[in-house]
Amino acid sequence: MRAPDEPERRVLGLERNVFAAGAVSFFMDVSSEMVYPLVPLFLSAVLGVPKSVIGLIEGVAETTASLLKVASGWYSDRIGRRKGLMGAGYGISALSRIGLALAASWSQVLGARFVDRLGKGVRTAPRDAIIADSSPPAEMARGFGFHRAMDQLGAVLGPGVAFLILTWHPGDYRTVFWVSLLPGLLAAAVVVLFIRERQRPRATRAARSGGREGAVSLREKVRRVRGPLFGYLVVTGLFALGNSSDAFLILRAEDVGVTAALIPLVYLVFNLVYSGLSVPAGLLADRFGRRRLLILGYVMFSLTYAGLALARTSLHIWILFVLYGAYMGFADGNGRAFLAELAPAERRATAFGAYHSVVGVAALPSSAVAGLLWDRVSPAAPFWVGAATALVAAALLPILVRSSHDRERFEAA
Numbered sequence: 291m292r293a294p295d296e297p298e299r300r301v302l303g304l305e306r307n308v309f310a311a312g313a314v315s316f317f318m319d320v321s322s323e324m325v326y327p328l329v330p331l332f333l334s335a336v337l338g339v340p341k342s343v344i345g346l347i348e349g350v351a352e353t354t355a356s357l358l359k360v361a362s363g364w365y366s367d368r369i370g371r372r373k374g375l376m377g378a379g380y381g382i383s384a385l386s387r388i389g390l391a392l393a394a395s396w397s398q399v400l401g402a403r404f405v406d407r408l409g410k411g412v413r414t415a416p417r418d419a420i421i422a423d424s425s426p427p428a429e430m431a432r433g434f435g436f437h438r439a440m441d442q443l444g445a446v447l448g449p450g451v452a453f454l455i456l457t458w459h460p461g462d463y464r465t466v467f468w469v470s471l472l473p474g475l476l477a478a479a480v481v482v483l484f485i486r487e488r489q490r491p492r493a494t495r496a497a498r499s500g501g502r503e504g505a506v507s508l509r510e511k512v513r514r515v516r517g518p519l520f521g522y523l524v525v526t527g528l529f530a531l532g533n534s535s536d537a538f539l540i541l542r543a544e545d546v547g548v549t550a551a552l553i554p555l556v557y558l559v560f561n562l563v564y565s566g567l568s569v570p571a572g573l574l575a576d577r578f579g580r581r582r583l584l585i586l587g588y589v590m591f592s593l594t595y596a597g598l599a600l601a602r603t604s605l606h607i608w609i610l611f612v613l614y615g616a617y618m619g620f621a622d623g624n625g626r627a628f629l630a631e632l633a634p635a636e637r638r639a640t641a642f643g644a645y646h647s648v649v650g651v652a653a654l655p656s657s658a659v660a661g662l663l664w665d666r667v668s669p670a671a672p673f674w675v676g677a678a679t680a681l682v683a684a685a686l687l688p689i690l691v692r693s694s695h696d697r698e699r700f701e702a703a
Contacts (some may be wrong), residue, residue: 307424308433310484311417312440314477318380319444321474322406324452324466325390327557329399330537331550332463339396341541345661347396348535349654351403356411356650363415363643372416372423372639377481379413382406384474391467407650414646419639420485422630431580431627435572438623442565444473449554449561456551519632519641521690523648525683526625529588530652532595532679534660534672539614542598543607545669560611560618567619572627580628581691587621588684592677599673632691 333339333347362379366372382405389402418434425433452466459465543556575583594617597610626642633641660672 305424305433307420307485308436310480310486311421312437313484314376314380314417314480315437315441316444317473317477317480318383319441320448320451321384321387321444321470321472321477323445323448323557323561324470324473325387325448326536327449327540327553328452328463328466329390329403330540331544331553333396333399334541335461335550336463337396337399340661341664342658342661343396344537344541345535345657345659345664347400347403348537349657350400351407352535352650352653352657356407356647356653358408358411359415359646359650360640360643362412363419363639363641363646366416366419366639367637371487372420373481373485373487375416376413376420376485377478379409379411379416380474380481381409381478382412383409384471384478387467387471387474391464391471411646411650415639415643418626418630418642422638422642425630427631428576430630431572431575431624432569433572434623434627434630435569435575438572438619439565439568442561442568442618445561446558446565448473449558453551453554453558456554460551518691519629522629522632522687523644525687525690526645527648527652528686529591529680529683530649531656532676532683533591533652533656534676535653535657537657538660538664538672539598539611541664542601542669542673543604543611546601546607547604548607556607556611559608560615563612563615564618564622567616568623571620572623575624575627580624580631581687583620583624584628585684585687587617587624588680588687590617590620592680592684595673595677595680599670599677 330344333344334341339347362375366375386402386406386409389405390399393399393402421433421437422430448470451469455466455469456462540553540557543553544550548556571583590613594610594614597606597613601607601610626645629641629645630638660675663671663675
């Protein structure tokens with residue numbers, strides 16, 4: 291375990307844990323993105339599931355598992371450990387591929403997706419806290435940008451591998467699911483071998499010793515989110531209500547005319563743009579302001595969703611997935627860095643847990659409503675809703691989070 295004041299060994303100019311976390315996410319996203327673009331097609335084409343049920347499956351999986359994110363983050367802060375929770379989460383997600391490959395009904399797919407998201411719920415807040423803990427304040431967005439870039443490099447390779455398998459074995463989704471197990475296991479192995487646990491701040495160690503800090507409940511910790519940090523979570527929740535599962539982007543691509551075999555390539559292009567812009571966007575955010583870049587990302591999202599509502603040809607889909615990748619590059623890592631800026635070091639895992647839980651809890655109504663709108667109104671309707679909520683979120687962010695330097699944080703117990 292490394293003491294807080296001991297210099298962190300750097301790899302390619304990055305702190306060791308930041309570099310290792312990026313490598314972990316690279317392997318996990320190779321696994322995840324081999325699977326994710328194909329699950330809605332598998333449900334629709336192989337199992338004959340309607341779009342409303344697909345939306346429900348994605349919403350339930352994301353929301354139920356997301357409730358663990360705030361608990362995992364709070365528990366990580368309380369025990370002063372990150373690595374064990376992170377490794378367990380990646381291992382659980384990797385093993386979920388077995389259930390998906392064996393699934394013969396939509397309920398079994400739901401079970402496999404739940405287990406996958408369960409792993410994500412356990413690992414996400416401790417992992418993000420490790421990155422924040424290991425990044426100098428002036429390089430926070432750069433660290434998260436590198437992590438998102440590595441994550442998305444894996445997301446480029448994953449659909450590419452899936453495309454090759456489907457080219458050789460058309461319609462054989464189960465083989466893709468089995469192959470995806472290997473990079474998932476490699477991700478868990480990298481956590482065990484290369485992530486180094488850091489000694490936690492004194493306030494956290496007090497919690498472990500059973501002092502007054504330790505007696506404060508998770509509910510009380512979450513209740514104490516105030517000021518700009520609370521405002522940011524409100525904006526995040528509003529935005530998430532319109533940001534339905536990416537499964538609907540994939541279904542929209544198919545609906546407009548992109549063939550099933552090309553879907554992984556469309557997703558590959560999206561991830562390539564996302565990966566390529568993550569580090570430059572992080573550098574811009576560190577220099578010009580994370581809030582400004584986040585607002586720009588919300589506007590890009592709104593334009594993308596409006597375009598998807600209006601799309602009529604396959605060319606439109608390719609262009610819009612490029613714009614969607616740009617939105618993710620500007621908003622995803624930068625949004626996490628902005629959160630880390632608003633939360634103190636001794637409460638970061640709890641803050642990240644609250645952030646991811648807000649997003650996850652919104653996923654159920656967002657995806658369920660999107661599925662109903664698709665089936666009962668039109669395939670364009672969910673995207674008009676998403677475009678509108680993104681614009682409202684962009685307008686509210688500078689009002690509710692006025693300054694990143696004049697902020698209230700989690701109160702110490």
